[in-house]
Amino acid sequence: MLLSLAVVTFLTWRLLVAETDERMAASLRAEVAEFRQLVGNGVDPTTGQAFASVPDVLRAALSYNQARPNEQFLGYVDGAYRFQSRAETPLRLAEDPAFTALVGAVPDSTSGTYAAAEGQVLWVAVPVRLAGSPEQGVVVVAFAADAERQAADETARLMLAVGALTSLAAAAGAWVVAGRILRPVRDVAATAQGITETDLSGRIDVAEGPGDELADLARSVNAMLDRVENGVAAQRRFVDDAGHELRTPITIVRGHLEVLDPTDADDVRGTVALVDDELERMNRIVGDLLLLAKAEQPAFLRPHPVDVAALTAEVARKVRRLGDRDWVVESAAEVDAVLDPQRVTQAVVALADNAVHVTGPGDRIGLGSRLVDGELRFWVADTGPGVAEADRAHVFERFGRGSAGRGRREGAGLGLAIVAAIAAAHGGRVALDSVPGRGATFALVLPAHPVPGDAPDDVLTDTPDATVDDASATAEDPHPRGGTP
Template sequence: MTTVRVRLTLIYSGLFLLTSVVLLVTVNLLLRQALRSRIGGLPDPPDAPVRGDLVDRPPPLPDLVEEVINYQWGVAALTVGVLALVSVIVGWLVAGRILRPIHRITATARRLSVSNLHERIALSGPRDELKELADTFDAMLDRLERSVEAQRRFIANASHELRTPLAVQRAAIEIGLPEDVGEIRDKLLFHNHRTENLIDALLVLAQAEHGLDRRRPVALDEVVRLVLAEGGSDDITVTARTEPFVVDGDPVLLNRLVTNLVDNAIRYNRSGGTVEITLTHGVLTVRNTGPEVPRERFGDLFEPFRRLHTTREQGTGLGLSIVASIAKAHGADVRVSPNPGGGLELAVVFARHPGRLRGITTNPL
């Protein structure tokens, strides 16, 4: 596929060569016609003088005209060849200069994310179509930045306004209800806790989808060990094999990513099943022995509020959606494949970051 610069170069060179060839051909044809007309009107030359046995005769005028015209055609052909090379070089340079603002706009668009929406193209120069395009793009970024800032303020306000009444409700249930209504009390506390988890998950999902404002080196192997030390299941065997790996990102979001992967593998599992976690060469892999999932349903795993099976513990339906959003915010890819015998293998592939090797550890839980 040819680029715009190549096409512009070909157009410039083609037009230049076409006009040059037409000009040279026209000049040569008119010159031949003029010479023949002028020579045809001249009187015949006198007889040439005789010098001994040699006769000093000049060449006939018509032959001289043909020699001049042929020489003119040769010079014209050489000139067209040189001009062809020069026109390609000049056309390439001119096309590059004309398209330079387009490259600047493209580079800015590729570099932009939620964390650097304050950047602008700020194209200088004459008020032409490219300047108008850059200014339109900058105006769009202004609107987008204001929208993102409004969403961030809404998330912060929602976090405060939603968590506070839930905390008050939980305290009222725990303190105000008597012991003889234990079943109702437990059910209210369960739904209260579930609502809190749902709100927390939605807020984390919104934060991950907005990108990362700040990054810092995070030891992902330490995050895995911390998550495994804090959680687990009595009838699910969890094993982990990790090697040192550093990710530039947010430690809280990375902790939630690992937590959701492990919780999902435990929740969607069979009694007495296993969960295997590995971290090697920048790939975090979580395998479980849960139910089989058809390949055509893989895409639904990362959609919010999608539950493919009845689980041991009802979740919010946002676990893997949050995983996908956090991975995208860190420049990672999430891949899913069926595990032989049932269950899934979820792999999060991070960009490589140089880290100090400290050896490989194995943690059976």
């Protein structure tokens, strides 16, 4: 702004000075033209008679032409000063011998500049001769250039003064505005400095609304801190959970190895079997914990269009081998939806395995899928003891068990937590409907993302109760209808 102000002021000043100089030059030319017109015919306009002498010509010329402000007319005869106009002017050229010597006896019309005590002078000198007269005169028209340019100088000074005040006001406003604009940057720096390995809770305050680029930056930093905090929390949970669950089998193994009698073959065989069982249990615990840790990563899901009815039938064939139960497909949603079939299969198999452990041979276990109010539900319903009201709050937590499962030793209490993690990764939830003594229904509730082209109001086809046919019960990826995303 200061540089622009200086350039504009300088250019304006130079243009005003050039305009003033051109005006003075034009005035000088006009005065000379008027003088020549006045004396061209040799007749004095005041008397109507012919000029008698050169001084008469000069006197008539100076009295006839009215000098402007900052303008002066002078007359010289034989190189000596004789006359001057009476207009108000700062010039004192009549008293300046150097100027008299410069213009008093010029032989031809001449113009130029002169550095007088009052400042620069622009002048034009015209020699005057009269036939029959030996005298030689000179008429001089002079302009006080510096005084004439004073208006331009005052305009430039005014522009500088106003510009300086404007610049100060703009600088003060810019200081305030820049401080407000850069406050999010300072908040980012302060928040980053306040983040430690033990405290990741710091966040940047961002006003509600669309905001500007810096507000978007603050939101992005907050989102990054959320991801970092979630990652650290997941790591801590994994370490805490692994330490919590692995401590018991390690203690059991160490205790039996410490009292092992190497000379007793039966003791050795029994201890080896126990150690092998505990190692297998630890392997399952570690696998489940790693799966839960992966559930919080973006690459955990690989969704693509899937035929939900075909996926339901495939899952039903897989779970049959989990136990000797009366497996029934209650309904299947006739819709193509975007989801990860492998993870959904894993979740439903986990729910079916949980149902097997709370029921007995021949008991009924129903499963199915349904599209209801924009939500896709996969469920498993058992006829076991149900879930007590006090247990519902924590059955989906890690290592949480209901009262019906507290006697189990082979599981780690992570199955339902894995189901909840898979539902959350899809943007859904888990649901539980249970009446103690009359069974429970566990449901995987996912947001419905129908494949483009499917009707939004797909009608569900409820299949009659039927026994699921014999198939493998592994949780490998089924082969549903549909292509890649």
